[in-house]
Amino acid sequence: MKVTDLSGLPDGVPAFLQSQGIEELYPPQAEAVEAGVTDGRNLVASVPTASGKTLVAKLAMLSSIERGRQNGTGGTALYIVPLRALASEKAEEFAELEQFGLSIGVSTGNYQSDGEWLGDNDVVVATSEKVDSLIRNGATWMQNLSCIVADEVHLVDDASRGPTLEVTLAKLRQRIPDLQVVALSATIGNAGEIADWLDAELVDSTWRPIDLKTGVHYGNALHFDDGSQRELAVGSKSQTAAIVDDTLADDGSTLVFVNSRRNAEAAARRLAGVTGNGLDTEERAALREVATQIREVSDTETSENLADAVEKGAAFHHAGLAREHRSLVEDAFRDRLIRVVSATPTLAAGVNTPSRRVIVRDWQRYDGTAGGMQPLSALEVHQMFGRAGRPGLDPYGEAVLLASSHGELEELFDRYIYADPEPVRSKLAAEPALRTHVLATVATGFATTRTALLEFLQETLYASQTSEVGRLETVTESVLAYLERNGFLEREGDGLTATPTGHLVSQLYVDPMSAAEIIHGLEDGGPDPTALGLYHLVSRTPDMYQLYLRSGDDETYTEIAYEREAELLGHAPTEFEEAEWEDWLSALKTAKLLEDWAEELDEDRIAERYEVGPGDIRGKVDTAEWLLNAAERLAAELDVESTTAVREARIRVKHGVSEELLDLVRVDNVGRKRARRLYDAGIESRPELREASKPRVLGALRGRTKTAETVLESVGHPDPSMDDVEGDEDAAPEEPDRDGAEAQANLGDF
Known part of the structure; x- marks a missing residue:
């Protein structure tokens, strides 16, 4: 089907597609159009990665909006994604639709907002959690929805996030009888069943724009799904290093999936020795620039290790990295600067990072509920396989597992290569x-x-x-x-x-069990609970993912629990209630991390003390702030006397500051480190900052003229200009700049 045959779209869309080099639709896209996706019909598209699912979504949304324009009913298209990072990525991609008079909105956070402003947009991109919260908060514009696209719909199978997507789709379908629903996935084992549930037409295709071979490496050969073999000798290298080296020789890039963060970092460190040998001068300079940006994100060991690997053309990717870290790695990988990324399976969840080859090095991972290592599902492995092959860049894609014996070779073919993805099953009835x-x-x-x-x-x-x-x-x-x-x-x-x-x-938007725990704790805690007590309270709710107790932690945190027993809110279990006591201590360890952050302990010290990455710290801080906001609202609703203490604990953990800095961090562009420098220079409040001498402010901010001007402008200084101003050396902080750059690279600094 030629794009010029498409109808029901805004004027200029077919011509635009032609200008992008799209003369004909891919076969699955043509099937979708024939199934009525541009006529308002519901559709489930189970189509391989890189086979054009996003264009199907665009056609559905554009035709829906055009129908609303023509018949005068209007209508908004909603694109639901599983991850916040994907929301921004899709919104940027959909920005090209603005040339047809469409406006694009994106929303992922602030679950207490009704998001009415989103209703002014023709296309809204949001996570399923955000959509659910919009329904709860009475967003009236959602009654005007005409089309919903649910990306990665197989994630209804996910125990933690799936029920939200499932209930959201069910509610919106009941509320809006004529709503068009388009569900997309690369891996649905029971696509027909999902289509029946959604009263949808089904496009179930295995077509890909470029060839994808899947197989297993064993011995000195790649064994493929079509029965062919190709020599790929290992020699003195590991299997992974040998395959990466072979891919580099053909000017390709590689994604390596491993089963833990530690293994991802170790693999990147080793594989940097492979990628670093083939870099030219220009590539080395560009990678040094990326590495510098990575170091500026955070001063933790994780950040330094990542930067070291990136300088040699390798990287790792996992949830312990800060969001900025992950974005830098993904961008540099797409730009072919970074040639190999070792990642945990999170990178397979829809993030646009295709590569020539995918290596699934670890097909088992630790499962605490099973008490040991368990095989990955076929669905997960097929998701990883789908990252192989970049249309327009690669002549083919290859995805391989690694076997260490002939028996394992056969097992991997049976378990993954020849197997279909498992059927998607609802997790709602828990x-x-x-x-x-x-x-x-x-x-x-x-x-x-x-x-x-x-x-x-x-x-x-x-x-x-x-x-x-x-x-x-x-x-x-x-x-x-x-x-x-x-x-x-x-x-x-x-x-x-x-x-x-x-x-x-x-x-x-909190779990009712979290709310019950918070309410009981606040009612038992008196008018003036401590910050640690409040951090411990929110850390033991189901909405907080607690830190794991490592060897020796039981003794450490048991001692802290008894030393600070009076601060902990609610009824404490006894040591004889083993499971409950362990949960109590895990929450206490999490609370201690939050307390350290709020007492201005450096990020690298926190990361080292708790064996976490910068992404983990930010995740705990963000979750604590959200739960403390809920606690503050609940305290006010129930007229509990501790509202002020809860608010102070929330602001402290948000900014990572002690009590005396709370006023200063309310100034835009003043974070935890700048506030501390100003305070130590004798500037202790916003009024004092507004009237402080400019040499003192400039000295406290280490001679950074632009920073000082921005801070003074934010606080309302009548003349923020630093022209001809010399910094007061007595006000300057003692610590030196790192590599001549402002050492502001801790989370929450700005």
Whole structure:
């Protein structure tokens, strides 16, 4: 099908596609059009990575918006992504649609906002959690939705995030009868079942624009799925290094998937010895620049190790990196500066990082629930395979697993190469998932009776898949009892009503169990809880991913628990309640990290002390701030006396500062380090900063003229110019600049 044959789109779209080099649609794209995707029909597209799913989404959204323009009903298109990083990436990609008179909005954070401003856009990109929160907070513009695209829809199978996407799709389909739903994935083992649930047409294709070979490396050869073999000798190298070297010789790049952060970092360090040998002068200079930017993000050992590897053309990628780290690595890899990235499976989740070859080095990973190493699912491995081959850049793609014996060679072919992805199964009927969604369904008025609630739940994927008669009703009843017991719901006969507290909990987007834990802790904690007590309180909620207790931690944190027992809120378990006591100590370790951050301990010291990366620190800080905001709102709702203490603890952890710096960090462009320098120079508040002598401010900010001007402008100084001003040496901090650059590279500095 030629693009000139497309109809129902805004004027100029076919010509634009032609200008991008697209004369004909790929076969799966043509199938989607023939199935009615541009006519408002629901569609499930199970199509390999790089086979044109995004264009299918664009055609659906553009045609939907054009229909609304033509018939005068308007309508907004919503593109749902699983990850925040993908939201920004897709919004940038969709910016090209603005030439057709469309506006693009993106929203991922602030779960307490109704996001009304988003309704002014024709296309909105958001995570499923953000969409769920918009529904809870009554975003009226969502009634005008005409088309929803659910990217990576196979993630309804994910226990932590899947239920939110599932319930969100079910609610919007019920609220908006004519809503078009387009669901996309590269790996759905039961695509027909998903299509039936969504009343959708199905495009299930294995077509790819470039050839993808999959196989296993064993001995000195690659063994492929088509039965062919090709020599690839290992020699004195490891299998991974030999394959990377072979890929480099053909001017290709490689993604290596491993099973842990530590292995990702170790692999990058080793593989840098392979990539570093082939760099020319220009490449080395460009990589040094990327490495410098990486070091500026954070001063932790993780950041330094990443920069060292990048200087030689290699990198690692995992959730412990700061967001800026990951973006720099992804961009440099796409630009072919970095030639090999060793990553945990998170990189396979839709991030646009294709490569010539994919190596799945580790096909097993540790599973705490199983008590040992467990094989990856075929779905996960196929997601990794899909990263191989870049259309327009690579003549082919190869994805290989590594075997160390003939028996393992055969096992890997049977388990992954010849196997289809597992069927996607709903994870909704578990109490943790249902708690939040049942409360939200009642609080928003979507269901006001038990009967209506159960009728709604019958429209979910779980109900369409389950063979356990009555299970959903049983779990729902248990959840309703929990919500009523904790004062979030009231029941009268068949009727269900959310209490004022229940409404607030739903709008705050916290797990009701987290809210119950916070409420009980605040009510027991008196008017003046300490910061540590509050950090420990939010750290033991289900919404906080606690730090793992390592060898020796039990003794350390047991001692701290007894030393600071009076500060910890709520009822403490005894050491004889082993599981509960271990959870209590894990929360205490997490709280101590937050306390260290709020007492201005350097980021590198925190990373070393708790064996975490900068991304972990930022994740804990962001989650604590969000939960403390919820605690502050709940304290005010319940008229608990500790509201002021909660607010102070929240601001301290947000900025990473001691109490005396709270006023200074309210100034734009003044973070934890700049505030400390100003304070140590005798400037202790915003009024003092507004009226401080400019030489003192410049000296405190280490002679950085532009920084000083920006800070003074932010605080309202009548004349922020630093022209002809010399810094007061007595006000200058003692620590030297690192490599001549302003040592502001800690999280929260700016």
